[in-house]
Amino acid sequence: MTDWYLEREIDGITILGITGEAHKLRPQESLTVVREVIAAAVGKPIIVGVSALGMPAIHDLSAAAMDAGAAGVMMTPPGTMRTDDQIADWFANAVDAIGHDTPWVLQDHPAVTGVIMSPGVIRRVVEAHSACVMLKHEDWPGFEKISALRDWQANGELRALSILCGNGGLFLDMEMGRGADGAMTGYAFPEMLRRVVDLSVTDPEAAADLFDARLPLLRYEHQPGIGLTVRKHILARRGAIAEAALRTPGPKLTDRAAAEIDRLLARLRRRDSYCGL
16 A cells, blocks of 8 residues: 555655544554554655544554654544643643654644634644644635634744645645645545645646546545545555455445446546546
8 A cells, every 4th residue: 555655656644544544443453554654655754643532542652653763643632622721731741742852743623523723722832842843734614724824924923834734635726725735635546636736836727627627526535424435445446455345333335336436437537537547
């Protein structure tokens, strides 16, 4: 799988996230994934998701990941964190757990976590912790959040911070227009994400045209509940993974859903000759 992604000119890989079904793995399996991917990635930066309910679990996985050669870790608070003070305190405790010198990514994914982070609390956390080097932006809609952070940076009110976007790439063209640096997500065609990011710098209209051709499939793949099943089905068909099934519990594709995916892929091939099929 790692070789497959490297062939598609990715800049790095994030593992043990939602797409990786990290919450369904045993601790030892998580460590195996970390070690195998880092060993196969031949120097590419690997970010390891370490979010957990308890700080000891965050500490243990972070320490093991960094010892194995990870570039950094990714964290997001549990759904019980509601106020700005609670969120800021959680991150302070998490940084104590992983070590103040460990590079880390602040994941902002309210649709999954239920944690609402205002631009102000993100700035507060970033300024309090120098090892926070990236925001994984997955708010929806979140365009104004990206703009607020970039405006603060332009005015000297916020230090440098990378912003990579998730949500399956569903808003990538617009997010790039607001100042995002790229994608950090699990759409089944990483080469498309690569092309949209690159074209957004040199030819935004061409990037939008490319993105528009993908919208039907992006939308289908982003369905709550079944979306990851769709993505793994396509990744298996493309040869990235050997087994499309989700770990139990998880939904299975019906024959009708598989036929709909076939139709979407056929339409994509007609609209984009470099689609990767």
